[in-house]
Amino acid sequence: MSDRKFSVIGTDQVRKEAPDKARGEAIYADDIRLPRMLHGRIKRSDYAHARIISIDTSAAEALPGVKAVVVGSEAPQKYGIVPQAPTETAMAIDKVRYHGEPVAAVAATDPDIAEKALDLIEVEYEPLPVYVNTHDAIAEGAVALHEDNKYGNIAYQARQEFGEVDKAFEESHLVIEKTYKTSYVNHVFMEPHSAVARFDDNGDLRMWSSTQVPHYLHTMLSKVMDMPMAKIHVTVPNVGGGFGGKGEASNNELIAALLSRKARRPVKVIYSRREVFLQHRGRHPIEMKVKMGVDKEGYITAIDYDGLMDGGAYGAWGIIILFYTAAMLHLPYKVKNVRFFGRRIYTNKPTCGPMRGLGGVQPRFALESMMDELAIKLGMSPYELKLKNAIDKKHVTVSGVHVRHSEYKKCLEEVVSESGYLDKHGKLPFGKGVGLAGGYYISGTAYTLYMSYKPHSTALIRLDSESGVTLQCGATDIGQGSNMVLAMMCAEKLGLPYESIHVISGDTKNAPFDLGSFASRVTVAAGSAVCEAADKLIEQILPIAGVALGCRADQLAVGNGEIYSIYEKEIRMPFWDAVEKYIAAHGPLSATGSYTPPRRTGDFKGGNVGHSPTYGFTAHVAEVDVDTETGEVKVVNYNEAGDCGQPINPLSVEGQVEGSIVMAMGQALYEEIKMTPDGRLMNPNLHDYKVPTMRDIPNIKTLAVESYDEDSPFGAKEAGEGPIQPTIPAILNAIYDAIGVRFTEMPVTPEKVLAALAAKGQE
Amino acid sequence: MHLEPFEYEKPNSLVELEALLSKHADEARLLAGGTDLLVLVKEKILSPKMIIDIGDVAALQGITADPAKGLTILAGTKVSTIEHSAEVKEFAPALSFAAAQLGSSQVRHMATMAGNVCHGSPSAETSPVLLAHGAVLTIAKAGGERELPISDFWLAYRKTALAPGEYLKAFTLPALPKNAAVEYAFKGLRGAMEIDMVNVGVYLELEEDLETVKEVRIGMGAVGPIPYRAVKAEAELKGMKVDDAFFAKAGELAAAEATPIDDVRATADYRKKLMSVLTRRAFSAAFARIKGE
């Protein structure tokens, strides 16, 4: 890296919008107040599984102040992020599939009236059997949630096999087979879903929403509202986090649009925290039967995975996530023989979906736990086993996934030396332990979720001597800092300060196309588009500057707000003077850039999933103290070493990594949505659903290993989803090191620890 | 959020407060910090016709320490004030500690200890320490006042001894004798913003010999419908010599007297185990504190 000199890239920058957010001055969707705006509220079902016999809205409609009431049958068009298999409607029609599903909605002049009106809506149900676990849902004779689904309550299932798995197991020195279960958890982003819809007199729809994916929301609004896309304009104001939970259209957005069209007034629909838990799209609980073998030296011989995913009521991202869990088995280790069997099951629960690191976190937990166990059984350090199997700088998996750049080994080496793992593992007193785990994630995807050949990201940069630099890109800043990353790249390219770049993003009309913020795709994809646009601008300006300076354009460079000769110091001129001359001579100065990822695929089912331009890697060491009398687990120290390529803003990378660790720690130790047998949520609030607090956060040290992906914009890769992968197994491996108990289920509560210790004592 | 309408009063003096209370005894609720009350109102569990905000009653604010009488905390005092008060730190350090565990900083700046106690939650943060201190409550109404030991204050789940028209005016924590200390121990799933799975306050007083138990009190929380004292355990522990066996015994006896239930937060069985460990640890800490360790 030392031979690369950057002035903006690699510096700690404070987000431009941070002070506004800290003061409460930043505008979020809920801050939008339009003249004559109504407030929408949603009537939700009292049954987890039932046929709707009738809905009577007449009393609600008669309530003074109520301006519109809508029901499901008014918007029968099914939608879904995977357009080939739509399963949802804006509100339930004929049938409800989870407790709290929207059945009707009201818009009124104030929220109190709207809420009152909900109580006046009479819905008659015919209850059906409720399935809150996968086994009941697929038992003989179970009633299908979706009558048109071919395989009862199995939403999708898939098999993949590479190499000779059975033979490899036979020849293995040691094989372990175990079942692991992950829990039902929510993202808990700070800002509940919020949307405001308005129709103008031309019949055009404007929507402001807290979405991660304005483009997908745009397509789904067009479908459900039965309107051409050109008549819809989606704008994303500041967003208080998404983590995947805002990664497809949500009911409130569609309902706001429907109510607004009917009432002919603007309508806002915001969720309460309970409604966020009902909209859900959190991580799939998966029951995973995993078998793994190694040879005498600890090289992995084969992996066999059978996962039963609890999908909840609707399809959503389900099929994509199913295939991601398959893809995740192949990295970051060299595995020649892999068998995958996965099923996603419909149950009467709020729908599971994409959550930070989707598809990876569950199998990673199983595999990294298993490798720890295999190593210890072989009498080998888990570090040695993992390092032996870790992929090299370049790698192609048996499933055909190409990794163009990896520093995974460095991650393992550096985290182990930083944390003192080798001096501690197996050597600390009873009750204290350390655990190691590694992981990786994609930096974008090779395919869109629907058939399309257009670029995945586009950018437009305009240079104007009066208004400065305007960078327009449809990428969406949901708090992860993409506006900052793109502005920093643009600033570096143009040789201007970061502060001078004005970004317009997250808008389907005012910014050019981008797929959205998911799959850790924005830095590489939108970043590449921005770099291409900036390069084109420089190509346009340098000849003008060359004429002005009497110098060849190819001897000129930009930097520090100037254009200068790379050979003679005194040949230089202010950047903006050149822009002014260009505009005077040629008119407006702007350029576009775009990015289409390299396409690769496998010739098997799900073969498109898992391919990415490049991949991020990470390794973690957790150190825990277990109170063996109360069962309490405290994570005391935490080390991470990550390969995110060149960190664009190291401060932001640190934030992403620390956030990932804390989020996964919550899942490992505290978080779980609890349900009654009849499908009611027992803890849909932040008092009873327990995310970690400041007091629970360990002493975290993160480190970016020396890394630069030559084919990425400024060498960068993802940093926001890889780092959540190894945390759960790192903590659980540490618990094993501390007390000799292997947990295969989450969350590891004090009560479970104590019970396990008691059981162990009896052995 | 849709709220049922209510009238709102904000008296400036005790006289005004008491007049309002006696006039609207049945339909009014006092509002201190509102951190319990407004949650119930918003969830439509309570719909009082009138809310009387005591925030402007200066005569309900303040903490005084008197070597003879002990520590007096007036009912309107904020939990954060109690947490940071030099007097409380000196004369009731376990209360200062318990106050610091309640909710978050934001919650503590709104909440009062009177609200904590009057809300009557079995797992309330300050109740076990107040039981251990043998706190005395001053209960007032128009034209009169009475005193009540805190152990008689809770009658049933979220039901207190306050009669219509009465309010809680002050807490008095009798001055600690020589060779005595109070400790507080609690456990939630996470480190803050928790409803405790179990909490316990213990009082230990030693004879001059510094090894014989003169007096003990154990105030237990979240192991029954109300916070309560483990009176049988207290009787049995009196007169024992303080050593590891005593600490263990104290834990066992407290656990035996705990009557928890299974709920979302923990099973009854686990709560009993926790009560034993926490009580043992709290007594051992109290002993260390007396010995100046």
Ligand SMILES: Cc1cc2nc3c(=O)[nH]c(=O)nc-3n(C[C@H](O)[C@H](O)[C@H](O)COP(=O)(O)OP(=O)(O)OC[C@H]3O[C@@H](n4cnc5c(N)ncnc54)[C@H](O)[C@@H]3O)c2cc1C
């Ligand atoms: C986010 C959050 C976290 C919390 N965490 C904790 C925690 O960790 N531990 C814990 O114990 N509690 C916790 N609580 C509950 C609550 O904050 C405490 O119980 C607090 O002490 C209540 O005090 P208040 O002044 O807000 O009471 P209010 O809500 O104002 O009143 C509570 C009840 O007491 C009555 N009341 C108040 N003052 C008097 C008086 N002087 N005389 C008679 N009746 C009176 C009211 O009428 C009402 O019925 C939490 C609450 C929230 C919202």
